[in-house]
Every structure is written in C-alpha cells, then in structure tokens.
Amino acid sequence: MATQRTRLVPHILLVLLSTCAAAGPPAPPSNLECYRPCDEKECSLIRCKWTPNPKINSSYHLYWMPANNMDGSITSEYSSDGIIYREQFPSDGDFRVWVEASNQYGSVRSQEILLNAEHIIKPPPPTFSSSSQDPLQIYWGSQEDPLEIHWGTICNNLQRQVGTCDVRYNTEDNQKFGFEDGLCSTYSVLDPQPGTIYEFQVRCACDSSLMSDWSKVLRIKSPESAPVGEVDVWRDCDVSSAGHNCFLTWKNLSISQGRGLILVYEISIIYSDDNVKQMNVSALESSSLSAYNETMWRLSSSLKDVSTVSVSAYNALGATNATHLVVPLKGKDGNDQTIHLLITDQNLTVSWDLPPQFSDNLKQYVVQYKECSPRQTFDWIKVDTDETEVYFQGTFKKYTPYRVSMFAVSNMNEVYQLSTAIGYSAQGAPSMVPTFKLLSVTATDATLFWEPVPFSKQNGVISNYLVGVEKQQVYNVTVTPEHGNQTLELKNLSPAHDYKVWISAVTAAGPGVKVTQTFKTKQSSLSLLGFLLVIPVILLVCFVFFLLNAIQGKGSVCRFWPQCVYEKIPDPRNSHIFRQAKNQINESFTWNSIRTYEPHPKISLLEIVERTPIAVDSNGLTRPVMKEECSQMDYEDGRRVDVVPEECDRTDHRYGKGEYSKMDNSDEERNDCSSSSEEEHYTSGYEKHFMPSVLEILGD
Incomplete structure (x- = not known):
C-alpha cells in the first residue's frame, strides 16, 4: 500500500497544479x-x-x-x-x-x-450531371476527345443567379493534380491520359454569397489505348544461398504507361542450350507461376541455366515493347564506382561520383538494396548514366543490415556489377564471435582462428577485431565488408607458458562481447633440421676413428683412439687391497698370508714364498737364477701358481695394461725367462697377467 500511495502522489500534484493554473478569468474566444x-x-x-x-x-x-x-x-x-x-x-x-x-x-x-x-x-454543394449511383463513370468518347464534366446548383431555386465555381482533380495514382476557378457549369480535360481514372470535385457560390462546400468525388476513367514504354525488369539474387540462385522480378506498369487495365504479362525465357520457353502470368488473379506483393512480381522458378529473358505487358488494346535482360553477370566494368550511403528510419540515399570518362556502351545504372534478414525487403531504381544519386523511401529498421549494390547495363542489356556496400539506419554493439579457437601452437608461436559475426548479429558495420593476449598486448585486425574467416599469428611467446587470449568485434557503436580462449605453448627442443645434421656428423666421426684403428693394426694402440673404447684391464696397483698388504709387509717384515678387506670384490689370500729358482742352461747344467730374472711362486687354494715376470710379460711396466690374449697365447712375446713346462702346467695365463709381483707389492 505504501508503494501505491507513493505512486499516487505525483498524479495528485499534477491535478492540483493544473487546477491552480486553470484558475482565473477565461481567455477570449x-x-x-x-x-x-x-x-x-x-x-x-x-x-x-x-x-x-x-x-x-x-x-x-x-x-x-x-x-x-x-x-x-x-x-x-x-x-x-x-x-x-x-x-x-x-x-x-x-x-x-x-x-x-x-x-x-x-x-x-x-x-x-x-x-x-x-x-x-x-448554398449546398453542386451535383454532377452524371449518375451519382455509379462509383466509377466510364467515358465512352474516343482517345482524341477531351474529358468533360458537367454540374448544377440550386441558385435558381433560391431566386439567385449562379456565381463562380471551382474545380479540383487528380489521377488515381496521384501523379497529376489540377485546380481551376472562375467556372460556371462545365470543365474539360483537354489531353487526358488514356485508361486513367480521374477524380473531380466542384464548389460554387450564388451571386456574391459564400462558396459552398466541396461536392462528392466523381471518378471517371478515360478511354484505354495500347500500353507504352517497357516493363521494369530486374533479377533478385540470393547471395546467401550456396547456389547463388536468381529470380526474375518486374514492377507494375504505371497508369500513364498502362493506359488501361493490364491483363497478362508474357515472359520469354531463353536457356543456355538455346531452348526457348514461353509463359503467361495473369495480372488479375494469383498463380503458381509467380508471387505478387502489391508493387512488384517475382517468378517462382529460378533463372538457373537461363541466358536471356524478355517481358511484355498486355491490356485489351495492345502490348508494351519487350524488355530484354541478360541474366548472368559479365564481371566488373572498367569504371568501378564507390557508393556512399545515408540511411535513416524512413529513407535511403545512395550517391556516387561520375567517372572521369563515360563509356558509350553504357545505357543506364541500376541501384538496388536488399535487407539482410529473413524478411528480405527488396527494391531497385534505374537511372541514366549522368545521374549521381538515387532515393528510396520506406521503413528501415535499426541494427539491420541493408546490402546496397550498383550495376551498369550496357546497350546490349548485359549487366556489370560496379560496387556493393552495407549500411545501417542505426548501429549498435555487435554480438560475440561465434567461433574462436587455437589453430596451431609451437614453443614460441601460436595461430588463432575465428569466424566473423553473422550479418544478422553484427548490429552495424564491423570495422575491426580486437585480439588481446592477457594484459600484455592488444592486436587491431582490420577487416573489409566482404571478409571471411580470420587468423592471427602470435610470435615471441614464452615456451611452456599458459596464455589467455580474448577477441571482440568493433562497430561504430563500440566493441561487443569478449570471447576468451586459453592455451599453453610447447617445450623448447632442437629443430628437426638440427637433429638431422648432428646424427650424420656423429656417424662420420665414429667411422673415421674405426678406419684409423684398422690402419694401425690389430695389435697396436692407435693414438687417435680414445682410451674408453679399449677393453678395460684392471691395474693391480689401483686396488687398495694390495696397498694395504704392502703396508703390512713393510711394517711386520713377515710374509705370512695377508688378510685385507674391500667392500665388494672376492679374492683369495696370497702367500709369498721366496726361493731360489733353478734354470737349465744350453749344456743341460743347472744354475741359480738372479733375482731380477726369477719368477715368483704363488699358492692359491693349495696349488702352485707362477707369477708373471715383471719385466718380460708386461707391455707397460708402470700401468700393467698388456692384453690377456697376447700374454696367454702369443709365443713371440715370451722372453727367455719363461717358466718350465712343469710350472706352466700349474700357472694360468690369468694369474700371470693379473697377479702382482713381489717387486710391485714391495716397490715404492
């Protein structure tokens, strides 16, 4: 109730104010x-x-x-x-x-x-001499006779003389209006339009009295004659359809051209294969062949595969000249025109500049407009080539696109399209982009893709698209009226980074709704080309080293070959077991078995026994062997084992890296200090190669 009382307060105040304002003496009539x-x-x-x-x-x-x-x-x-x-x-x-x-x-x-x-x-209005019961009077005179009307007054009944009279008239389509004064009782139209309905009204005075009111309307149809001129023929093409279908359209003849009642339209269609088809479209009743919307006609069948059409209009006394039209477009004419649009809610004005040189081959310009909506209001005007402006009158809705096109018609009735533009009576903010997605992405680049806003949802002429990358940068992508799908390539992005991008269409009224999309760039990696270049280089280097190794020989060491590719041969002196054993021997001067421990290796105890070896000379006599030339005997697990002589069987005295196969199988590399056959029976090549000598253990 409080709300209703609040609403009533302004109304009560208005009543009180009006009452106060009306108080006072009246105004003079x-x-x-x-x-x-x-x-x-x-x-x-x-x-x-x-x-x-x-x-x-x-x-x-x-x-x-x-x-x-x-x-x-x-x-x-x-x-x-x-x-x-x-x-x-x-x-x-x-x-x-x-x-x-x-x-x-x-x-x-x-x-x-x-x-x-x-x-x-x-006095009362005059009355026409013809019968007032007939809504339409037919004048039966010939076409050359003037159209006359007669009327009478009651001035004589009032015992007064007839004064002057006024006459006004116009045609049914309001193309002609006339007024005459100072008349008595008759009036003549000297050159009436054939087959045209005229409407007359008369008023009179008696003596010097006042003029009467206007009489009732008298409608008279002038005599008919054969129609003149040509039917205004054009084609309506549906550019939004996949097949780009066109349909034949034509306008009603004006009364001045028809000169009577048009009964039928005769249409002749010539196809691309030279076949000809004739049809008659009734102008008095509906037909499945055509559609009518009070001002123009549209043929129901499309003009697919049609090369030429012609249209004529018939009345009871004759027909118009045939209007010919070449249906397919002949492409762009040399004198392209730039058209300018001015659209309000009630009219459309199209203007253009005259070309620097006129083409003698051109007959006329055709300017058409079509509403880009399901309703699809359509109209056209034909003008001479020296005109620079046309004017359409109608109702043009806000935020609705209208496609305006300009064509040139040659003397051979061939049609050339000159220009097309989109106009709005009022523009608004556009709708959102229907599709916005990521087309491709790398570590530093990304390509965005979007579809343009449809005409029905643009609400204005879209001049550009704004594309923003987070809050870092906004790209301005300019478009044309006939733009298609759009793409934008983003560069200098950070690898493995999450990005958020948005897009918005822009008209004269401002930007529309934003559409967002997120993506992540890829990890940085070597390019495929770099990878393909590195692999052959590595293979080439390996081949060179193998080739050099083969040239040096199997038994020698190539100085170009890296140490890592050889078979790893352990150096006894690198083992801390033997280092600890040497320290213990030096401290205790005892040659008992040495027990050392290493984290992982498994090794037997080594017992060192000093003896004087016996060597056999060339005469079969035995002799003691010098210390430097003698072998050392090991006992491992109760077996006697010969230790490899230090100076004879080692390729490198310092590092002990002679090959096992060479020391075990090659007789050429054995020196004169080899053990006897008995000792060889108990000594393996592995022990000779890997077991340290006493000098290695006790040496500095």
Missing part, C-alpha cells in the same frame, strides 16, 4: 465565423462557430445587435451551438455579433464581426 446554410428551398437560420479555450472551464454565450443600435438594448443569449433563428435577426440590415466567455473569476468578449444576412448565404 477566437475564430468567430457565421453563415446561412441553405437547403433546396430556403436558408432559414444563421449558424456561428468559434474556438473555445479548453484549458479553462467557462460558459459561452453568443450576442448580436443591429449595427446602428449603440445602447445594446437588443440582446440574445444562446448555447454553445451558436444558432440564430430567422425571426431573431434582421433580413435587410447589418448587425454585430460576438461571443462572451464567463466563469466565477470574470468574463471576457471576443472581437465583434459585422454581418449581413444576404451576404452570408452558403
């Missing part, structure tokens, strides 16, 4: 007019009219008195209808008339008018 309406026999009363003030509540009274009576003794008071009856006014003299408005705050008078009862007679 205006436009006082009096006349004596007459019927067939007499003019019995005087009727007066005036304009009251509707804002002030007042009562009105009509007053009159003789013009020569100054004391005001004769007055009369009447209601607002202002009627003075015959017995209340003088018939042979002048009198003054005024109106008085009054209320509780006072009264006021209008200006006085001076009247004479004989001069304010207003």
